[in-house]
Amino acid sequence: MAVDIDAQDMTDEQRAICEMVRQFADEQIIPNAAHYDHEDEFPEPIVEQMRELGLFGVTIPEAYDGMGLDLSTYAMIVEELSRGWISISGIVNTHFIGSYLLMKFGSEEQKQRYLPRMATGEIRAAFSLSEPELGSDVQAIKTSAKQTEDGDYEINGQKMWVTNGLRSALVFTLVRTDPTAEPRHRGMTCFICEKEPGVSHNTGAHKGLDVPPQIRKMGYKGVESTELVFDGYRTPADSILGGEAAGLNKGFSQMMDALELGRVNVAARGVGIAQRALELALVYSQQRRAFGKPIAQHQAIQFKLADMATQVEAARLLTRRAARLKDAGERSDIEAGMAKLFASEAGRFCVEESLRIHGGYGYSKEYEIERLYRDAPLLLIGEGTSEIQRMVIGRKLLERHKI
Numbered sequence: 406m407a408v409d410i411d412a413q414d415m416t417d418e419q420r421a422i423c424e425m426v427r428q429f430a431d432e433q434i435i436p437n438a439a440h441y442d443h444e445d446e447f448p449e450p451i452v453e454q455m456r457e458l459g460l461f462g463v464t465i466p467e468a469y470d471g472m473g474l475d476l477s478t479y480a481m482i483v484e485e486l487s488r489g490w491i492s493i494s495g496i497v498n499t500h501f502i503g504s505y506l507l508m509k510f511g512s513e514e515q516k517q518r519y520l521p522r523m524a525t526g527e528i529r530a531a532f533s534l535s536e537p538e539l540g541s542d543v544q545a546i547k548t549s550a551k552q553t554e555d556g557d558y559e560i561n562g563q564k565m566w567v568t569n570g571l572r573s574a575l576v577f578t579l580v581r582t583d584p585t586a587e588p589r590h591r592g593m594t595c596f597i598c599e600k601e602p603g604v605s606h607n608t609g610a611h612k613g614l615d616v617p618p619q620i621r622k623m624g625y626k627g628v629e630s631t632e633l634v635f636d637g638y639r640t641p642a643d644s645i646l647g648g649e650a651a652g653l654n655k656g657f658s659q660m661m662d663a664l665e666l667g668r669v670n671v672a673a674r675g676v677g678i679a680q681r682a683l684e685l686a687l688v689y690s691q692q693r694r695a696f697g698k699p700i701a702q703h704q705a706i707q708f709k710l711a712d713m714a715t716q717v718e719a720a721r722l723l724t725r726r727a728a729r730l731k732d733a734g735e736r737s738d739i740e741a742g743m744a745k746l747f748a749s750e751a752g753r754f755c756v757e758e759s760l761r762i763h764g765g766y767g768y769s770k771e772y773e774i775e776r777l778y779r780d781a782p783l784l785l786i787g788e789g790t791s792e793i794q795r796m797v798i799g800r801k802l803l804e805r806h807k808i
């Protein structure tokens with residue numbers, strides 16, 4: 406059962422796009438997700454259709470062959486894709502962050518070189534902050550780049566949890582370039598690392614970058630999460646995001662800016678998975694009978710449905726507001742944090758409530774809710790955990806309301 410597209414505050418164009426993506430999710434993603442999830446297989450035919458629909462270039466300006474849509478519209482698309490399967494939104498998510506980094510901070514030469522091919526999905530992007538010993542504490546990054554005599558940079562170190570780490574052609578990688586910098590974030594640079602897509606041992610121009618076998622996960626299957634091992638990987642100075650003069654030691658603030666956007670994106674995924682959990686619960690609770698009537702007629706179940714629907718609605722409103730503020734160029738750090746925190750927790754809550762409503766069948770791999778139950782916790786972790794969101798919101802609140 407698909408609940409009608411929530412058309413509040415939507416333009417005609419947004420409604421048309423959302424309906425198109427909703428139909429795509431209903432016809433292509435949902436019926437096939439169980440197969441790819443159970444096999445942990447990359448959903449190549451679905452991704453191919455996403456390329457044809459132009460979904461890799463949604464936010465890339467028309468001048469670079471994209472659709473030139475805003476973050477609000479993108480968030481609505483992500484909600485629809487995630488309602489289908491969050492792994493599908495994971496395939497576009499890091500690509501979207503990479504294209505944002507290029508659009509906002511890239512040199513014209515870098516935009517020309519990458520954006521048109523990114524818009525078609527011919528090449529895809531990953532982004533890499535985390536390392537084996539750190540995730541939340543980004544300033545502790547150890548992977549480093551040193552300039553060589555010929556002006557190139559040599560990168561050494563190990564990255565962790567890189568979504569799309571194998572199939573991407575570009576990895577926006579944050580590394581340490583000035584180990585003596587104080588504060589530490591002033592000594593970090595974002596490199597656009599080129600690699601061979603789908604290749605675990607890079608050779609030739611990209612030698613020194615290996616992709617170990619993908620990390621085996623509880624959920625979020627189909628899309629690969631990998632380590633990246635940089636061992637003498639050479640990259641030219643002009644692969645620094647924005648160019649060497651503008652971008653050296655500026656990587657931390659560039660990445661933090663992109664993460665704010667990424668938080669809206671994860672919030673939209675929370676809304677999508679919560680919405681799907683609610684839909685499944687609405688159907689199942691009217692079909693399943695206990696004590697002589699559909700379980701939906703028991704008040705305790707209706708209360709669960711009511712709480713879920715309220716959480717979905719609130720999460721959607723927070724997400725849309727954060728996206729609108731960012732689109733308007735206004736400050737949205739608190740709002741993006743709140744949207745991410747609330748919507749990811751709403752995703753977890755709704756999925757668990759829906760699983761309870763499904764009773765024993767919810768525990769069976771025959772039922773979609775079992776997959777959602779394994780997928781939802783990722784949203785509590787990626788782009789900053791709930792604890793980190795609270796830290797960001799609290800700190801920014803005090804900054805805004807200093808007495």
Ligand SMILES: Cc1cc2nc3c(=O)[nH]c(=O)nc-3n(C[C@H](O)[C@H](O)[C@H](O)COP(=O)(O)OP(=O)(O)OC[C@H]3O[C@@H](n4cnc5c(N)ncnc54)[C@H](O)[C@@H]3O)c2cc1C
Pocket residue numbers: 499532533534535538539540541542565566567568569622625630783786787788789790791792793
């Ligand atoms: C499937 C998956 C995909 C991912 N994809 C990417 C990707 O594409 N690129 C990328 O760079 N990273 C990615 N990540 C990594 C993700 O961003 C990190 O896992 C996340 O930031 C948390 O870092 P950590 O795992 O090192 O946990 P830690 O930072 O070690 O935190 C452990 C616990 O301590 C808490 N904690 C930490 N510091 C504080 C504090 N100051 N106060 C209170 N509590 C605190 C955390 O909230 C958490 O509960 C991915 C992770 C997963 C699981």
